[in-house]
Amino acid sequence: MGSGVGLETSRRFLATWLIGGLVAGLSVVALTAVWPELSPLNIVGKRKKKRPIRVYMDGCFDMMHYGHCNALRQARALGDQLIVGVVSDDEITINKGPPVTPLHERMLMVSALKWVDEVIPDAPYAITEEFMRKLFDEYNIDYIIHGDDPCILPDGTDAYALAKKAGRYKQIKRTEGVSSTDIVGRMLLCVRERTSSENPSHASLQRQFSHGHNQKYDDGGSGSRTRVSHFLPTSRRIVQFSNEKVAGPNARIVYIDGAFDLFHAGHVEILRLARGLGDFLLVGIHTDQTVSANRGAHRPIMNLHERSLSVLACQYVDEVIIGAPWEISKDMITTFNISLVVHGTVAEDGDYEKDNRDPYAVPKSMDIVKVLESPLDITTSTIIKRIVSNHEAYQKRNERKGESERKYYEGKSYISGD
Structure with a gap:
């Protein structure tokens, strides 16, 4: 008798549990239909989703070159978002001497790099306690990055001592070959x-x-x-700088060529305009011999591979031709499926004897040449004159x-x- 009552009680409990579970399940389904964001799957997904790791790197970035670019590429690899501090003109002058390129030009250069997510102007040369707290609290920075070369302040102290003490410092490898x-x-x-x-x-x-x-x-x-x-130069470095993008068969490919010596803000701005005219920007970079023949024996300042990496690092550039010909031929246009050839209005005007041949004669005959109004009146000679004047x-x-x-x-x- 007792065992029969116990069995009946168990059955009732099980039935109640099953019915209750069914009702709860239907309630969840109904609730999810009205408010999808309350779905258990969404809630679990949100719990697992972490905020991006944000890293910070600062610098003067004066005379921007491929060494700066590679440093920022390495820094970006240590997180999900890279925030870059660009030191003010005044602080550079106090700590190192007068900058060659002013802050607004350096900002343009840094902002145009494919690895940079955000730029902070007028960053301090040395990270103070107050600025470090601002980085952590306002900018949500997780780590402060610098190269393996020491950064010593005039008083002999380490510029990144506070970040190291806070356990929020990471180091990258300095790029060989240039500064x-x-x-x-x-x-x-x-x-x-x-x-x-x-x-x-x-x-x-x-x-x-x-x-x-x-x-x-x-x-x-x-x-x-x-x-x-x-x-x-190594093939690996070129691959690291490339965006690995391939132009589709129907892509509008824009071509622009030049020396791109001492890569500067004027180059960045003309590349930005050129990229806006199509789906894919192909940049031809002339050989050292071609540049020397057209600009004088003391050019280029940077060699072909150095210039190629600086151009490749720019977010507006999809591909480069390393050692492009001076004259654009019909075969070249066909081979690369070029839709439009562009060049800017600002160019070098050295006192050398120029070749009378028009390098754009063929694309002009095909009516695929467009002249772009250069946004900035800056050339390689402009940069050199700044050095000479001071x-x-x-x-x-x-x-x-x-x-x-x-x-x-x-x-x-x-x-x-x-």
């Missing part, structure tokens, strides 16, 4: 050599850049051992910075990274 000091030094050498060109024993900078004399220093009579380019200040700046770089190279050891 702003190197580039300014090349221009100073160029100016000195041009004024003493009567001396036949002085080898031209063009030959040094183009034919691999890249591990030497040049005193130039100033006592500031300026490093001449020792960039060692020669003594930049010479002193390079002597100070050159000494710290010499110590870095003498004491450096292998660090993994790319």
Whole structure:
């Protein structure tokens, strides 16, 4: 009798449990139909979804080059979003000497890089406690990034000491082969050599850049051992800078060519306009020999591979032709399926004898050439003139910075990274 009552009770409990579960299930289905966001699947998904990791890197980014670009590429790889602080003109002048490119041009350059998500203007040269708290609290920064080369303030302290103490610091590998000091030094050498060109024993900078004399220093009579380019190009670096985009068969391909020497804000802006005219921007970069023939023996300042990486790093560029021909042929237009050839209104006007042949004759005959009004009146010569006009200040700046770089190279050891 007792066992029968117990069995009946169990059956009633089970039936009640099943009915209750069914009602609850139907209620959830009905509720989800009215408010989908309350679905258990959505709730679980939201719990699992984490906010993006935000990393911060600062710098002067004066005379922007592929070394800066590669540093920012590495920094971006350490998080999901990269926020970049660009140091003010005043702070650069106080800590390093006068900048070659003003803040608004440096902002344009940094903002145009394919790895940068956000830019903070007038960032401090040294990260203070107050600014670090602002980065963490207002900008939601998780980590502060810098290269393996030391950044020492005038008082001898580490510029990133506070970030390291807070446990929010990460390090990347410095890019070999170039620095702003190197580039300014090349221009100073160029100016000195041009004024003493009567001396036949002085080898031209063009030959040094183009034919691999890249591990030497040049005193130039100033006592500031300026490093001449020792960039060692690799196929891996080119792949890292490429966006791997391929133009579709029906894509409108826009082509623009040039030297793109000392890649600057004027280049960025004309590339932005060119990219807006189609689906895919192909950029032709002339050889060192072509640039030298058309702009003089002391050009280019940067060699072909250096110039190619700087252009590839720009978010508006989809592909480059490394060593593009001076004249655009019908075969080239067909091979690359070019729909439109463009060039800007601002160009170099050096005192050399120009070739009378029009490099755009063929695309003009096909009615596929468009001239773009250049947004900025800046050329490579503009940058060089800035150096020349303030020669003594930049010479002193390079002597100070050159000494710290010499110590870095003498004491450096292998660090993994790319």
